[in-house]
Amino acid sequence: MKINDILTLYDKILIGFVIILSLILLLIPFYYFGSPAEGEELILKVQQGDELIKTVAVADSYDEPIVFEVEGPIGIHTIEVNQGRVRVQEAPADDPLKICEKTGWVDREGPIIVCVPNSLSLWLESTNSDIDGMSW
Structure with a gap:
């Protein structure tokens, strides 16, 4: 039995969505806390x-x-x-x-x-x- 026989199109879409959302949530702290703002000492x-x-x-x-x-x-x-x-x-x-x-x-x-x-x-x-x- 192959993996393609088990997963439907919607399962693949859901897995892709979860991976993209995880990467976005992983990178958000670097955007907000990455470097000091201008004028900040x-x-x-x-x-x-x-x-x-x-x-x-x-x-x-x-x-x-x-x-x-x-x-x-x-x-x-x-x-x-x-x-x-x-x-x-x-x-x-x-x-x-x-x-x-x-x-x-x-x-x-x-x-x-x-x-x-x-x-x-x-x-x-x-x-x-x-x-x-x-x-x-």
């Missing part, structure tokens, strides 16, 4: 524990990279801001998994770089965003 916020310790305008990093260090309970993190994106360049040697370093570059609102052993969090915020919250 991103700001890097660095928090250690409950205290916001540093705020950096990401637009300043287009001329030359901004590199700074943050000291925590287990050592020093080196943070790099370059061409509108941010990353943890180097995590302390005492950080067993170095997940915050492996996270890589963040260039938009939403994703957060977290280093649990050093109680360090980095994220980008927009100066004029319509989004007031996000969850993953």
Whole structure:
């Protein structure tokens, strides 16, 4: 028995419709959350524990990279801001998994770089965003 004997024309149309709808729904978030809107300025916020310790305008990093260090309970993190994106360049040697370093570059609102052993969090915020919250 062949598959063509089981499926009717309407079954094939329904399968095609579901595939096209799935692709459209998969691509919608990239359209709305893909890149910052015009006139929108991103700001890097660095928090250690409950205290916001540093705020950096990401637009300043287009001329030359901004590199700074943050000291925590287990050592020093080196943070790099370059061409509108941010990353943890180097995590302390005492950080067993170095997940915050492996996270890589963040260039938009939403994703957060977290280093649990050093109680360090980095994220980008927009100066004029319509989004007031996000969850993953």
